[in-house]
Amino acid sequence: MKNLSIFDGQERRSRIRFPIELGARYTIVGREGEGGTGSTVDISSHCALIASACELPPGTWIRATIEWPIMLGSVRPLALTIHGEVERSASGTIAVVL
Secondary structure, three states, X not given: OOOOOOXXXXXXXXXXXXXXXXXXXXXXXXOOOOEEEEXXXXXXXXXXXXXXXXXXXXXXXXXXXXXXXXEEOOOEEEEEEEEEEEEEEEOOEEEEEO
16 A cells, blocks of 8 residues: 555645545445445545545446444444545545545
């Protein structure tokens, strides 16, 4: 995985982003079976940034499952499923607006 540097400039976003690296896999809506894997870079209430070797065109709708680091009932790993539109994809990352 490439080194993602921490941004130290002035934050212009209205929502706080939480830097968290968790495993993620995604499928392209309407083209089930097509997708990829990666890991989250950061997550906010409105957007998720996913590091992935694949680039997707803006406007692509995806469904992503993020491996949450908590067990459900001490039996099954909890997963966060998001559904959103690719806002941009470049330099090994996919920005998904939820």
